[in-house]
Amino acid sequence: MAAKKSTVITAVVGVAIACGAAAFFLLSGPRPATGGAGAPPSSASTVDSSATSTSPEAHEVAEALARLATDPDSLVASSSRSQVGTRAREAVPPGTTVTVHEKSWARDGVGGGAVLVDIAAPGATPVTYNAVVVREADGWKVVATMPLVDPVPTGPTS
Secondary structure, three states: OHHHHHHHHHHHHHHHHHHHHHHHHHHHOOOOOOOHHHOOOOOEEEEEOOOOOOOHHHHHHHHHHHHHHOOHHHHEOOOOHHHHOOOHHHHOOOOOEEEEEEEEEEEOOOOEEEEEEEEEOOOOOOEEEEEEEEEEOOEEEEEEEEEOOOOOOOOOOO
């Protein structure tokens, strides 16, 4: 019984952390820039499927996440919706370029997985995120994203 309780507590804590990470990404993203005459720049998305073979599931995930550039609100997972609300566009403003690295797809074994996504707001340097996704009734949704940081140096420093 204690093992089952521990598993449930671990799952609840994991979901809470994932929701917090999703809220952080979606609420702390760059602010939108405007194009000429005050019009927002157009968004773009690409799917990097340069791997020799990827699974059909990886392709589905990549195609879904490519919509981040045009309709980020539609990709918020139901478990993250209460924290994100309808503010996903704040994190992915119009004119953002999204590149999904399909070959990085890794299943988690419980109905979802993770994939690398480069997101570049207008005029900003691209940032690579590990996007944690889950399959819901209406398609793949983002539960959380975590920016990848530079690795810690392993050799001597000068």
